[in-house]
Amino acid sequence: MNKALATLFAGFMSVAIFPCHSASGSAAPSSDVVIITKEGVKSVNLEGGRLPKNSTDTYFLKTAVEVKKRPLSKPKAAPKPVTKSRAVAQGDTSAKPPSPPSTPVPPSRKVSGIVKKEVQKRKAETAKSSAPVTASEKRASEVSSSKTTPNITITKKAPGTTEANEEFDEYSEVASIPDAIEPVNRCFFWVNDQLYCFVFRPVSKAYRVLPKQARTAVSNVYENVEFPVRFVNDLLQLKFKNADLEFRKFLVNSVAGVGGIVRVSDRIPALANIPAADTGQTLAKWGVGHGCYIVLPVLGPSSARDTVGRAGDYALNPLTWISFGGVSAGASVAMTAPNAVNTMDARIDTYDTVTKNAIDPYQAVRSGYSQYRKKAASE
Amino acid sequence: MRSLSLILASFALAHGHLSASTLEAEKFLKKAVTEVAQIADHSQNSSALAASVRPVLMNVISFELMTRRAVGPGWREFTEAQKKEATDLFATLIIRTYSSKFTPGEFPEITYKPAIVPAPGRVEIPTRILYRGSQYEVIYRQEDSVAWRITDVVIEGVSLIATYRTQFDSQFKQGGAPAVISALKKSVATPQ
Numbered sequence: 001m002n003k004a005l006a007t008l009f010a011g012f013m014s015v016a017i018f019p020c021h022s023a024s025g026s027a028a029p030s031s032d033v034v035i036i037t038k039e040g041v042k043s044v045n046l047e048g049g050r051l052p053k054n055s056t057d058t059y060f061l062k063t064a065v066e067v068k069k070r071p072l073s074k075p076k077a078a079p080k081p082v083t084k085s086r087a088v089a090q091g092d093t094s095a096k097p098p099s100p101p102s103t104p105v106p107p108s109r110k111v112s113g114i115v116k117k118e119v120q121k122r123k124a125e126t127a128k129s130s131a132p133v134t135a136s137e138k139r140a141s142e143v144s145s146s147k148t149t150p151n152i153t154i155t156k157k158a159p160g161t162t163e164a165n166e167e168f169d170e171y172s173e174v175a176s177i178p179d180a181i182e183p184v185n186r187c188f189f190w191v192n193d194q195l196y197c198f199v200f201r202p203v204s205k206a207y208r209v210l211p212k213q214a215r216t217a218v219s220n221v222y223e224n225v226e227f228p229v230r231f232v233n234d235l236l237q238l239k240f241k242n243a244d245l246e247f248r249k250f251l252v253n254s255v256a257g258v259g260g261i262v263r264v265s266d267r268i269p270a271l272a273n274i275p276a277a278d279t280g281q282t283l284a285k286w287g288v289g290h291g292c293y294i295v296l297p298v299l300g301p302s303s304a305r306d307t308v309g310r311a312g313d314y315a316l317n318p319l320t321w322i323s324f325g326g327v328s329a330g331a332s333v334a335m336t337a338p339n340a341v342n343t344m345d346a347r348i349d350t351y352d353t354v355t356k357n358a359i360d361p362y363q364a365v366r367s368g369y370s371q372y373r374k375k376a377a378s379e
Numbered sequence: 380m381r382s383l384s385l386i387l388a389s390f391a392l393a394h395g396h397l398s399a400s401t402l403e404a405e406k407f408l409k410k411a412v413t414e415v416a417q418i419a420d421h422s423q424n425s426s427a428l429a430a431s432v433r434p435v436l437m438n439v440i441s442f443e444l445m446t447r448r449a450v451g452p453g454w455r456e457f458t459e460a461q462k463k464e465a466t467d468l469f470a471t472l473i474i475r476t477y478s479s480k481f482t483p484g485e486f487p488e489i490t491y492k493p494a495i496v497p498a499p500g501r502v503e504i505p506t507r508i509l510y511r512g513s514q515y516e517v518i519y520r521q522e523d524s525v526a527w528r529i530t531d532v533v534i535e536g537v538s539l540i541a542t543y544r545t546q547f548d549s550q551f552k553q554g555g556a557p558a559v560i561s562a563l564k565k566s567v568a569t570p571q
Contacts, residue, residue, distance in 0.1 A: 171544045175541075359543065360550075
């Protein structure tokens with residue numbers, strides 16, 4: 001049992017640390033089914049050997065639309081019709097255009113003609129539509145069947161937008177973190193949900209018995225103590241102005257605010273709203289990707305990058321230095337517990353806001369976290 | 380010279396029009412937010428608050444646009460009856476979500492920042508809200524269709540519509556419009 005758990009944990013950690021490449025689950029092997037887009041022919045991943053449900057694309061067999069390895073070229077110019085003068089010059093008085101070649105067009109040429117026609121049609125539809133259309137809104141027109149085009153899917157949809165005033169779909173590309181271990185994450189999400197319900201919420205309720213001023217003072221003190229986390233990360237991100245402001249804020253609150261109990265800096269406009277920096281944000285600035293989405297037990301949503309970031313924040317926190325500096329366990333708990341309870345209290349509000357009216361609470365939290373961290377990385 | 384002055388004049392007119400329009404949007408938002416905050420301040424409890432703010436929010440938020448954007452491209456697969464049902468259910472969820480952020484008896488301190496005009500007919504008004512000791516960056520996105528209406532609320536970088544879009548996408552892929560409506564009904568029916 002222990003070995004099985006250790007193997008599971010090792011597998012989980014290896015996936016969590018190393019970059020993950022697929023959005024969710026393992027990628028389906030590429031199939032022999034393709035679709036034709038403006039950019040060319042693209043392979044379709046069949047899920048469970050079936051075409052995607054509710055899809056309106058037109059599908060082709062790969063073998064039927066195989067085009068020789070060359071970029072899609074412009075259609076060849078039609079042969080010039082024979083003009084009257086030319087016909088007269090040639091001694092032909094009929095002035096008819098030359099008849100098409102009698103030799104049959106090879107299948108591969110016919111098929112590449114269909115592909116070209118499809119691509120041109122898509123380009124024309126895109127150019128005609130009133131507003132730019134995203135990839136998610138493109139629809140294929142029905143392609144006339146031919147002997148070389150197999151009947152796989154037939155769907156006819158009007159191209160482009162259907163609503164008269166439909167604008168660019170700005171929500172088609174929402175910030176998201178690949179969730180390759182979704183089943184594991186959902187399991188920990190459920191565990192955390194139970195913890196929130198049966199442990200954190202009652203503790204938070206008890207904590208709120210304290211007067212608001214006392215709770216605010218606790219929050220202010222710990223925010224002041226965590227100054228090195230923000231300061232060092234500002235320096236690492238080369239935000240020297242913010243680092244300077246953080247230092248001044250720390251000085252003002254420590255001296256005039258009696259160790260940070262009163263946040264005097266809130267009354268100084270320049271020091272009131274300094275964007276917070278953390279190690280995960282620093283890694284993002286350095287170009288490190290999120291990796292996989294991970295739900296940490298107790299701590300909640302994170303990613304591979306932000307998990308490493310949390311470790312960095314923990315290392316920079318002075319309370320950690322004190323804990324490891326020979327202080328007794330009891331004293332260490334006494335110093336860190338109020339912060340933990342205070343943080344938990346704030347988190348429950350946020351958690352309730354996101355999950356209470358969600359269609360799928362897990363997805364709501366994942367989406368909210370992705371967007372929140374994207375904003376933090378852009379600051 | 381004449382064409383230059385014409386260009387300058389039309390630019391000034393357009394800019395003036397945009398500015399007037401932006402001011403109108405800001406005025407509309409301030410009035411709406413103040414009205415909701417005042418109702419929240421005088422409310423007895425959360426349920427009464429949600430019931431009280433509903434009529435106000437129905438006038439200031441474009442739920443049809445919000446629902447359409449939250450569902451995404453699949454919206455065109457909805458029948459008219461389904462669209463109406465989805466909009467009504469989504470409005471209930473939004474009102475509940477928004478009103479749950481207010482605690483009866485507490486009035487937030489709101490600071491409005493300069494508006495941003497990402498496109499004609501659209502305005503984003505960033506605000507900073509100090510509420511219950513915490514500060515939040517909230518952006519109200521508005522659009523001028525028939526009149527100015529709020530079409531999205533972004534809190535600390537998290538868009539309400541974007542969050543629901545990810546959820547509706549998976550529901551739609553599973554079972555189309557009926558699955559989305561069924562999920563909405565289930566969510567609305569969940570006791571608060």
